[in-house]
Amino acid sequence: MxxxxxxxxxxxxxxxxxxxxxxxxxxxxxxxxxxxVEVLRGDWLTNGPAVTRFEEAFADRVGARCAVAxxxxxxxxxGAVHAAGIGPGDEVIVSPLTFLASANSIGYCxxxxxxADIDPTTLNIDPNAVKKLLSPRTKAVMPVHFAxxxxxxxxxxxxxxxxxxxxxxxxxxxxxAEWCGQRIGALGTxxxxxxxxxxxxxxxEGGMVTTQDPERAAALRRFRNHGIERxxxxxxxxxxxxxxxxxxxxxxxxxxxxxxxxxxxRLEEGLVRRAVxxxxxxxxxxxxxxxxxxxTGAQARHxxxxxxxxxxxxxxWKDRETTFEALRAENIGVGVHYLPVHLHPYYRDRFGxxxxxxxxxxxxxxxxxxxxxxPQMTDQDVSDVITAVRKVIRWARKS
Ligand SMILES: Cc1ncc(COP(=O)(O)O)c(C=O)c1O
Numbered sequence: 586m587x588x589x590x591x592x593x594x595x596x597x598x599x600x601x602x603x604x605x606x607x608x609x610x611x612x613x614x615x616x617x618x619x620x621x622v623e624v625l626r627g628d629w630l631t632n633g634p635a636v637t638r639f640e641e642a643f644a645d646r647v648g649a650r651c652a653v654a655x656x657x658x659x660x661x662x663x664g665a666v667h668a669a670g671i672g673p674g675d676e677v678i679v680s681p682l683t684f685l686a687s688a689n690s691i692g693y694c695x696x697x698x699x700x701a702d703i704d705p706t707t708l709n710i711d712p713n714a715v716k717k718l719l720s721p722r723t724k725a726v727m728p729v730h731f732a733x734x735x736x737x738x739x740x741x742x743x744x745x746x747x748x749x750x751x752x753x754x755x756x757x758x759x760x761x762a763e764w765c766g767q768r769i770g771a772l773g774t775x776x777x778x779x780x781x782x783x784x785x786x787x788x789x790e791g792g793m794v795t796t797q798d799p800e801r802a803a804a805l806r807r808f809r810n811h812g813i814e815r816x817x818x819x820x821x822x823x824x825x826x827x828x829x830x831x832x833x834x835x836x837x838x839x840x841x842x843x844x845x846x847x848x849x850x851r852l853e854e855g856l857v858r859r860a861v862x863x864x865x866x867x868x869x870x871x872x873x874x875x876x877x878x879x880x881t882g883a884q885a886r887h888x889x890x891x892x893x894x895x896x897x898x899x900x901x902w903k904d905r906e907t908t909f910e911a912l913r914a915e916n917i918g919v920g921v922h923y924l925p926v927h928l929h930p931y932y933r934d935r936f937g938x939x940x941x942x943x944x945x946x947x948x949x950x951x952x953x954x955x956x957x958x959x960p961q962m963t964d965q966d967v968s969d970v971i972t973a974v975r976k977v978i979r980w981a982r983k984s
Pocket of ligand 1: 657658659660662683684686687729755757758778779780781790791792
């Protein structure tokens with residue numbers, strides 16, 4: 586039995602756990618290893634049939650017509666912004682409460698990221714804020730499904746249709762999520778995913794772009810392979826590989842694709858387990874007035890990439906940093922997602938962005954703590970997180 590009212594480890598008490606529990610962790614099983622070994626024994630290590638098999642299975646899972654694999658989620662974003670036809674002089678409206686890669690991908694194409702504030706209830710981009718920022722230079726909106734909760738896609742798609750611009754969804758957190766029964770990956774013009782080890786499935790490093798548009802898919806395939814038009818070689822049957830556009834080496838290997846395909850077979854069970862853990866957190870935290878549990882949505886299937894807990898700092902003597910340190914001292918590997926992109930030194934210097942630009946995102950970011958959430962967490966792990974949060978908040982609260 587744990588001492589819930591005990592002294593926090595940061596103040597000299599005994600930590601809730603002896604070993605650090607990370608906020609996310611990959612799960613690689615024997616079937617994954619066998620799938621990778623099979624490729625290693627075969628003829629193709631890259632550019633072979635395992636890539637196609639993974640792409641087809643992925644497209645099928647998210648309900649998209651085409652899926653194009655990339656070497657990372659960041660490369661996938663770069664490809665998507667390129668395939669949306671975005672270039673110098675263009676603007677893309679993006680959420681500031683995201684990983685840097687979302688906004689960076691806009692800059693890679695020479696365009697300007699424009700930060701639209703979030704809805705403080707959902708932590709996702711606010712369509713009203715997007716509407717106010719639309720300009721003749723706006724070429725796309727990039728919603729980020731924060732923590733795995735889908736953005737209000739009906740409103741964003743309507744806005745985009747009216748303004749005749751693209752929607753590039755950053756779904757790095759949202760593999761398996763659904764909006765009004767429709768799967769994320771088949772809604773926007775282009776949707777990107779990441780297979781970093783903390784994500785729902787992993788290929789070590791890797792990413793995917795999905796689209797309903799075969800022409801954009803062809804542009805993505807060229808972009809990930811030096812701008813080479815492969816069809817030319819196939820048609821002519823020669824050694825020639827004609828480069829028809831600027832491109833990169835952003836290919837995902839067969840080794841990685843075999844791992845991704847194998848992981849995809851277990852996606853659903855992982856999503857179910859993630860939802861169970863999130864519900865246990867909600868049930869434990871909703872009655873603690875110092876805490877704001879993670880938002881959920883009646884119209885959405887949440888993918889629960891992580892659990893964003895917000896602190897009501899007005900009710901605490903301790904600030905977020907001290908609370909963070911106190912949870913770490915309990916060996917709970919909390920994180921903070923994110924410092925809003927517009928507050929990073931590079932963005933401040935390059936685009937002149939400042940605090941005050943997106944007040945809701947800034948306020949949320951000051952209160953956020955990411956709690957561990959991954960399918961292999963045991964019931965004891967979940968209980969340890971709850972115990973540690975209760976212990977630390979009782980120590981930190983004003984009354
Ligand atoms: C919202 C978001 N977008 C993009 C990325 C980039 O993905 P990757 O790390 O696979 O390049 C991440 C990765 O953490 C992310 O969280």
